[in-house]
Amino acid sequence: MSSHLVLEEYSIKYQDEVIDLILDIQQKEYNVAITKDDQPDLLxxxxxxxxxxxxxxxxxxxxxxxxxxxxxDIGNQESALRKMFVKKEYRGPKYQTASRLLDNALRWAKEKSVNAVYLGTTPQFVAAHRFYEKNGFESIKIEQLHTSFPVLVVDKKFCKYLIS
Known part of the structure; x- marks a missing residue:
């Protein structure tokens, strides 16, 4: 039996797995000093x-x-891209997990008439920077963020994607 990747809207049954996945990548893979307590949105x-x-x-x-x-949703028909994480062994062209997740989110945003998607990321996520740029995100200065964009302490690089 072959496995296939499925995208689903979040439900509470995934909470523990989501928290474990995100913390593992942040703390162990990228050595970002962030805890579950620093991210109450995960709960x-x-x-x-x-x-x-x-x-x-x-x-x-x-x-x-x-x-x-x-x-x-950050208001004014704009959104912030957050919590994009993929287990290391499922990155890249074989599974296309990141591309499928991003395409799904951007397609959904377009259906909701969102005009722009912003994101903030850490300097350590170099591969993610390339991924976002390859997918149409443009680097911007922090001053160019929507005023209600939730800047995290670890965020030092910012990007914007205009939905056409």
Whole structure:
């Protein structure tokens, strides 16, 4: 039996797996000094992300969460891309997990008439920087962010994607 990647909207049954995935990548892979307590949104995903023009998705393979992505409604028909994480062994062209998650989120945003998606990321995520640029995100200065964009302490690089 062959496995196939499935994208689903987040539900509470995935909470522990989502938290474990994100913390593992942040702390162990990239040595970012961030904890679950620093990210209270992880404990209230449905209330925090799934409102207005916001949503949260998981990538599932063999009944296991291998990736996440979310859009946070920041008003004015704009969203913040947040919590995009993919387990290391599922990155790249074989599974196309990141591309599928991003395409899904951007398609959903377009359906909701979102005009722009912003993101903030850490300097350590160099491969992610290339991925976002390859997918149409343009680097911007922090001053160019929407005023309600939630800048995290670890965010030092910012990008914007205009939805046509």
């Amino acid at each position: 209230t995903i449905e209330d925090f992300y799934k409102t207005g023009n916001g949503n949260f998705w998981v990538a599932i393979l063999d009944n296991t969460v291998i990736g996440t992505i979310s859009l946070l």
